[in-house]
Amino acid sequence: xxxxxxxxxxxxxxxxxxxxxxxxxxxxxxxxxxxxxxxxxxxxxxxxxxxxxxxxxxxxxxxxxxxxxxxxxxxxxxxxxxxxxxxxxxxxxxxxxxxxxxxxxxxxxxxxxxxxxxxxxxxxxxxxxxxxxxxxxxxxxxxxxxxxxxxxxxxxxxxxxxxxxxxxxxxxxxxxxxxxxxxxxxxxxx
Numbered sequence: 001x002x003x004x005x006x007x008x009x010x011x012x013x014x015x016x017x018x019x020x021x022x023x024x025x026x027x028x029x030x031x032x033x034x035x036x037x038x039x040x041x042x043x044x045x046x047x048x049x050x051x052x053x054x055x056x057x058x059x060x061x062x063x064x065x066x067x068x069x070x071x072x073x074x075x076x077x078x079x080x081x082x083x084x085x086x087x088x089x090x091x092x093x094x095x096x097x098x099x100x101x102x103x104x105x106x107x108x109x110x111x112x113x114x115x116x117x118x119x120x121x122x123x124x125x126x127x128x129x130x131x132x133x134x135x136x137x138x139x140x141x142x143x144x145x146x147x148x149x150x151x152x153x154x155x156x157x158x159x160x161x162x163x164x165x166x167x168x169x170x171x172x173x174x175x176x177x178x179x180x181x182x183x184x185x186x187x188x189x190x
Contacts, residue, residue, distance in 0.1 A: 016188075018161060019154060019178040024136075025059065027153045031134060032063020035104065035151065039066055045101035045128070049119065050074040050092060051173065052108035055165035056136045056153075060106060071096050075119055090122055103128045108165050109137040110152075113145040120147060137161065137178070154178075160189040 035044075044064070048057030050072050061070060074092035103123060110116060116133060123131055134151035141158050162168050163175030172179075181189040 014182040015162065015172070015175070015179045016182065017177045018156070018159065018180045019164075021164075021176040024153070024164060024178065028056065028059045028136075029063050031151050031153060032060055032065075035060075035134065036063075036065045039064075039102060039104070042066075042102045043100075043129075044068040045096075045098050045103045046070045046106060047094065047098075047103060047123070048072050048106045049108070049115075052165045052167065053106050053136070055173070056108055057106040060134070069096060069101075071098075073119065073122075075115055090119070094126070098123065098126045098128045100127065100129050103131045105131065105133045107133060107135045109139065109161070110135040110147070110149055111139050111142045113143055113147040116147045117145040136164070137166075158190055 071094050075090050132150035136153040138152045138155045159180045161178050162172040163177050163179045165173050167173045
C-alpha cells in the first residue's frame with residue numbers, strides 16, 4: 001500500500017491507500033451501467049445518505065443514464081469515533097416525496113447495518129414502490145442486522161477506512177481514494 005504522511009491527524013502516523021481512485025471510478029462506472037439496466041423504464045429516485053456518501057452518489061448518478069430525482073437524508077451513528085454506536089438518528093429528512101417511487105439508497109459503507117435498518121424503516125413509512133441499497137463498501141464480518149445490499153462496490157476487511165467521503169472526526173472526506181490509518185505504533189486502526 002502507498003503511504004501518505006498525515007502529520008495533522010492526531011493519533012495516526014500514516015494514511016495508506018487501500019482502494020485507489022482509479023479502481024473506485026471503474027467500479028462506480030460499472031455500478032452505474034448495471035443500475036441503468038435494472039431501472040430502465042422506471043421512475044428512479046436516488047437518495048444519498050449524507051455526509052459520507054456524497055462523493056460516491058455524485059459520481060454514481062453521472063453514470064446512470066436515466067432521468068432521475070436526487071434527494072438527501074442525513075443519519076448519524078458514529079459521532080467522532082471509529083465505531084458505530086448502534087443508535088441511528090435521522091437529522092435531515094427528505095425534501096421530496098418518495099410515495100410510489102422506485103428508490104435507490106446510496107450509502108458509503110455497510111458496517112453493522114443498524115443505520116441502514118433504521119433508514120429503511122423510515123423510508124418504508126413514506127410508501128415507496130420499492131427500495132434498494134447501493135453501498136460503495138461492505139464489511140460483511142461486522143453485519144449485525146439483516147439488511148440486503150442490492151449493489152456493492154467493494155467487500156472489505158474490518159478496517160477503519162477514510163477518504164472518498166468517509167471521515168475520521170469529520171476530516172479526510174476529501175481524499176480521492178479510500179485509505180486506512182496507522183496509529184503511532186504502526187497498527188492499522190479498526
